[in-house]
Amino acid sequence: MKRIQEKAAQRAFGDNQIIRVSARMMVPFIQLFGLYVIVHGHYSPGGGFQGGVLLGASYILLALAFDLKTSLKTFSESMNSILGTTGALIFVGTAVLCALVGGLFLDYSALEPLLPLGPIEWRSFGIFIVEVGVGLAVMSIMLSLYWDLSSGGELDEGL
Amino acid sequence: MTWQVDLLILALVLICAVAAINARDLLGASVIFGVYSFLMCLLWAEMGAVDVAFTEATVGAGISTVLFIAAVLRTSRRCKD
Numbered sequence: 492m493k494r495i496q497e498k499a500a501q502r503a504f505g506d507n508q509i510i511r512v513s514a515r516m517m518v519p520f521i522q523l524f525g526l527y528v529i530v531h532g533h534y535s536p537g538g539g540f541q542g543g544v545l546l547g548a549s550y551i552l553l554a555l556a557f558d559l560k561t562s563l564k565t566f567s568e569s570m571n572s573i574l575g576t577t578g579a580l581i582f583v584g585t586a587v588l589c590a591l592v593g594g595l596f597l598d599y600s601a602l603e604p605l606l607p608l609g610p611i612e613w614r615s616f617g618i619f620i621v622e623v624g625v626g627l628a629v630m631s632i633m634l635s636l637y638w639d640l641s642s643g644g645e646l647d648e649g650l
Numbered sequence: 651m652t653w654q655v656d657l658l659i660l661a662l663v664l665i666c667a668v669a670a671i672n673a674r675d676l677l678g679a680s681v682i683f684g685v686y687s688f689l690m691c692l693l694w695a696e697m698g699a700v701d702v703a704f705t706e707a708t709v710g711a712g713i714s715t716v717l718f719i720a721a722v723l724r725t726s727r728r729c730k731d
Contacts, residue, residue, distance in 0.1 A: 528704075536700040536701040536704050537701070537704055538701075541705055544708040544712065544713060545708055547713070548713060551716055637713075640717055640720045640724075641720040641723070643724060
């Protein structure tokens, strides 16, 4: 009992080879499924939000199975904030570009002069662009929520 | 589909909600809340709202349980009152 308490105090509890190997094997499949959900968002259930949450959950699984330092090494904090702001910029940029070209805000069919695909194809393609932006933003927000909450905002040691 | 399945899942959801409120152990309460989210996900899928069920499964059961456990680790595990 005393050894278990000491291990828990050093946060080395659950430091297990089986957990590490299985987490490392699961992460690529979770990320592939997240990408599938984002890309097929306008045909089937799913979309940018759910796919972004799945992508964030794969990195949270890495941070849970290993520790916060390893998680920060695979995906640094500056990279995370750059990706999150890029996602928000893709969303707002597409919408503003539609208004600048001559249509309404978020009216993708107005983008037709840029690439002649036809208005219906452009509506489908515009939803895809916006969902990629939403997925990037949601992934970085979920990851930074977990990092800040588990380390008290200091990013030194996690769960 | 069939109202019997609806009723069974709804009863389990109610039991989980009451148990999550009444649990003395905050870690146990957050795990029960994860079970509640999965049952709500089953209920949405059974009623035909697959998109909402997907969101409930990823956010409610996946991320928010982890965030609750991370928050419990920052406080005391037993509730005081």
